[in-house]
Amino acid sequence: MALSLEGIAQVKGEITLETMVHIDKIDAKLLDLIQKSFPLTSRPFDAIARELAISPEEVKSRITRLKSDSIIRQISAIFDSAALGYRSALIALEVKPELLDTAGATISRHSGVSHCYARDAKYNLWLTLTVGPESDLEQEAVDLAGMEWVESCITLPATKIYKIGVFLDMAGETPSARLKEQTSNRTLPNSQHPAFDFAPGSEPRAAVRVLQKDLPIIDTPFSELAREAGMRESELLSLACMFLEKNVMRRFAAVLKHQRAGYSANAMACWKVEPEKADEAGAIFAANPAVSHCYERATYPDWPYSLYTMIHRRTEEELSQTISDLVNSSGLPDYRVLRTVKEYKKSRVKYFL
Template sequence: MDRVTLLNRWQHGFPLESRPFARIGAALGVDEAAVIAGFEAARIDGSLSRIGGVWAAGAGGAALLVAMAVPSERLEAVAAQVDALPGVNHNYEREHRFNLWFVITGPDAATLHARLDALERDAGLATLRLPMRKVYRIDLGFDLRGLAGAEPARSERTRHAAPPVASSERALAALVESGVPLLAQPYAAWAEQLGTPEAEVLATIRRWLDRGTLRRFGVVVRHHELGFDRNAMTVFDLPDDEVDARGAALAAQPGVTLCYRRERAEGWPYNLYCMVHGREREAVRATIAAAARAAGIADRPHEVLFSTRRFKQQGGRYFSAAQEVQREHA
């Protein structure tokens, strides 16, 4: 069974039924056990992060993109300090004076700022804090068989604030963001753990998807392990009264997988961001250039920041944040 086919097809629309791996096996012409073994092999080799949910902005807690300008001789040590912070799920070195970039999540903005204040004290370095203001596209479930720019990114289900997860459903949400167990009946295992019927577990996940609380439920891969290791974040400085129209246009371009507006910061004038993932550096540059031309912003101030090293990558943990805060204040 081809690994890429197995991972690619169920990045969106993973079966929400009692025996999901049997359904996948029927579609592939193999048995349930072979499907589970295939996903387990992908988990072991690192190409599969998890099978679970990807939350929309506002579904639970808060998140920040953060950058630091770290002296090269201290980069690994400071990156380790960042990795140790509760809520950090992505941490990369990028080609720029601001060379360390990470995403941190938590129950609320005040908690995130307190953690970052402590990091600044411990590291003796400032942090650039860049809250998201508007999403134009977020979809890392792109076709794994293609090249950067091969086809348009999947359209967004919604650009409005997502209905948040109810407090009574946060225990299930924590399981959803952690990923399904690789068992014949994974939702039944969740139901037993929660003391609730399996049908209610499945109905809640479907409702989250229908309302936009979950962007998608499916396979979440690690792109580096699948050869997508030439990835670049491009940042643009646009007039505030233009950024929404230009952002929507940029998000619609082939090869753009992430596109959003963020607040500017002192020493950082950029307010529009996009990501392109690819296997070859020049192909990624060509995709960025074509997208910027099509969106009418190729002549605007911008910078391209390629990722050069990955220190940490895992799914965002919004719903385990309450326990983390309890530990911090214990």
């Protein structure tokens, strides 16, 4: 059961959830630590244990419980799709209301669709589509728009990234935490990274395929992934570090389930901004720790919003205050806040399958 707004209470410095999920101070610090980065070493749980002054066995036990309680969604590599030669776009569909569930369920079966939500707007079905080098992104979008229940469609590829990186502050000790992948004013690449050969049968491709999987909670988890990839553990870890250095991998870290982690007030805010002011506004939005993603995207006559921000807060009051702060700091009065009405799909993109 997902957390309700009333399901969170502060009790003697601990967070107690009415859903019977219990997070103590060490859990919270552990979650903050592994969200930022996860040690790319042969015995990563030993390194985490030293940081928290507990035993490796306790680290593994706590992570296993937090995964079982659906707080931790996955621990794995988070790759830059474009650096692997993939292309992606946010697509918004105007769907006949009576057919929205049918459309959402059908589109979610597409292997390239990682996220699909019903939202409270004219364009009421929003999805993220990612395709490999062998596929035609534009044609895939045309095919989706041609489905019988779609009234109209807009394709919104990102043209610039100002920030990307979800961090849900669990311990309350890092309000301005910055993740490695958060960037400022970066134009997205349009082809795979030249430093790596991701051709079938190559070691970099094999490494991506295993590093994107949920990490096994054992003493030497990378040795198991390395065996699956057909290489030595040292070779896999070396490639992982190179992926990080070259920004092919944004980070290796834990991803949490927002609502189960107590962040039940989430929204996408779309902002109308003149092109010459986009970089300034993007930098302002990116500086706010409640904003996890900020992109510049294409505009349309009936949808003139070019900046997109994802905002995650614990309460509706906090969410409203954050949006008000963004309006005041940016000076942008024309915006739309889109709420998720229904989630049809939320998954990770799977590369080179």
